Amino acid sequence: MYVDYNCCVSRSTAEWKKERNRPNGREYLNWVRLKAVPPTRGAVRGAVDLRRFYGIKARLMALRKAVKPDPGLWLPLLAEYRLTSLPNDTLLEGTLHEDLTGASPEVVAALEAWPASAHLRNEGDRTQVALVYQATDERGRGPWLHLALFAATMVSTMAAGALMAGIDPLGTRVFRLGETVIPYPTGLDLSALLLGAPFALPFMGVLLAHEMAHYVAARVNRVRATLPYFIPFPPYFSIIGTVGAFIRLKGPTIRRATLFDVGASGPLASFALSLPMLAIGLALSQVAPGRATMATPFVIQFDGQPLWLGNGAIMHVLATWFAPGVLGETPVLLHPLALAGWLGLFVTALNLLPLGQLDGGHILYALLPKHQGKVARLFMLALFPLGFLWWGWWAWALLIALLHRGRINHPPVVQAEESIGRARRTVGWLLVAIFFLTFVPVPLNI
Numbered sequence: 001m002y003v004d005y006n007c008c009v010s011r012s013t014a015e016w017k018k019e020r021n022r023p024n025g026r027e028y029l030n031w032v033r034l035k036a037v038p039p040t041r042g043a044v045r046g047a048v049d050l051r052r053f054y055g056i057k058a059r060l061m062a063l064r065k066a067v068k069p070d071p072g073l074w075l076p077l078l079a080e081y082r083l084t085s086l087p088n089d090t091l092l093e094g095t096l097h098e099d100l101t102g103a104s105p106e107v108v109a110a111l112e113a114w115p116a117s118a119h120l121r122n123e124g125d126r127t128q129v130a131l132v133y134q135a136t137d138e139r140g141r142g143p144w145l146h147l148a149l150f151a152a153t154m155v156s157t158m159a160a161g162a163l164m165a166g167i168d169p170l171g172t173r174v175f176r177l178g179e180t181v182i183p184y185p186t187g188l189d190l191s192a193l194l195l196g197a198p199f200a201l202p203f204m205g206v207l208l209a210h211e212m213a214h215y216v217a218a219r220v221n222r223v224r225a226t227l228p229y230f231i232p233f234p235p236y237f238s239i240i241g242t243v244g245a246f247i248r249l250k251g252p253t254i255r256r257a258t259l260f261d262v263g264a265s266g267p268l269a270s271f272a273l274s275l276p277m278l279a280i281g282l283a284l285s286q287v288a289p290g291r292a293t294m295a296t297p298f299v300i301q302f303d304g305q306p307l308w309l310g311n312g313a314i315m316h317v318l319a320t321w322f323a324p325g326v327l328g329e330t331p332v333l334l335h336p337l338a339l340a341g342w343l344g345l346f347v348t349a350l351n352l353l354p355l356g357q358l359d360g361g362h363i364l365y366a367l368l369p370k371h372q373g374k375v376a377r378l379f380m381l382a383l384f385p386l387g388f389l390w391w392g393w394w395a396w397a398l399l400i401a402l403l404h405r406g407r408i409n410h411p412p413v414v415q416a417e418e419s420i421g422r423a424r425r426t427v428g429w430l431l432v433a434i435f436f437l438t439f440v441p442v443p444l445n446i
Helices: 105-113 144-164 190-220 256-284 313-322 336-351 359-367 372-386 392-403 422-438
Strands: 078-085 089-096 117-123 126-134 173-177 180-184 229-232 242-246 298-302 305-309
Touching: 144 190, 144 229, 144 242, 144 298, 144 336, 190 242, 190 256, 190 336, 256 313, 256 336, 256 359, 256 422, 298 336, 313 336, 313 422, 336 422, 359 372, 359 422, 372 392
Parallel strands: none
Antiparallel strands: 078 089, 089 126, 117 126, 173 180, 229 242, 298 305
């Protein structure tokens, strides 16, 4: 989850004042009047010589936690600046005075004394500065909530896997309220629960790899992030026992390159794991009685009821190579490992939709920042006719609209560099291809 930068405060160094009811509906903060003073000249003892490191797109980082950051250290060096209050951080953006660069002694001294992250970048003949410092003290928060949610989700997905194997580990009974039937558990049979492990373990492995790839990429890029939050869900209402997982970024993404690294890492990890899972699982699958269609050639059993799963380009190729029977004519009863791989590819495709702050939105904004909004609107419109094939596309579109408060355009980054580099562009277009290869128009048919 990325920070929306539309809430920033923008004023010169001469004066700050409170504003309300701006067009974006945000409430601006109240800052005291500050007087701009000229930068102080002089030699700096103990300063590191950064001249040989400084370039057109240099990024200077420091992550010291012992000293509380003092923005006043930088204000005399800035011709103009603005402060942004974020939920967990404060962001100070500004432009150095014309006679200052990143190698100037005063700037080097300020960088040495600044105990948080600092980003410098040349734009023309001026140097832009972005300083991030933590606004909230989060010491003492351990991983216990994350571990508890992971354990609960493991249990719920194992219960779903056991139900697919034809065993109910929860002793399910139903409560009838008129024509409404509400299932509820009455116990937990651990031996029966273990029958769901062949599905739950590989599937949870895919989800964990996806989210931890995001987490590691964020940490590598010095963006604070939470551990994954897994979301358990009763298998009666979600046949896989979960509605997914997510991490929350607690610091801003300054550059498009950072945005790309964090956004692309998850889909790459889940795709790389799911592909061999599906191939091996298809080889272990069996032919089921009945007739299949090319749109939904795969079938699973859930509590004794058949559920048909859809076909995509890469699923079609792998099934043609590895699955038994004739694809599109004889139903393929998926092995639990094949189901975990199928779901992993489907989750990858969902996350690669170029909408808002989904992974696909981050990637497309990093690749084509001027065109992401147009593409997002086209995809949002495309979900409407797709809903006639599977109603879940309407639910997904509604969920995206609610989570993003109706905004599907990606918010801008702080320092938008001209290019993210050839390697990232290549990986980005590869992920665009992966989206179309893994997309399933009709994922589920009951």
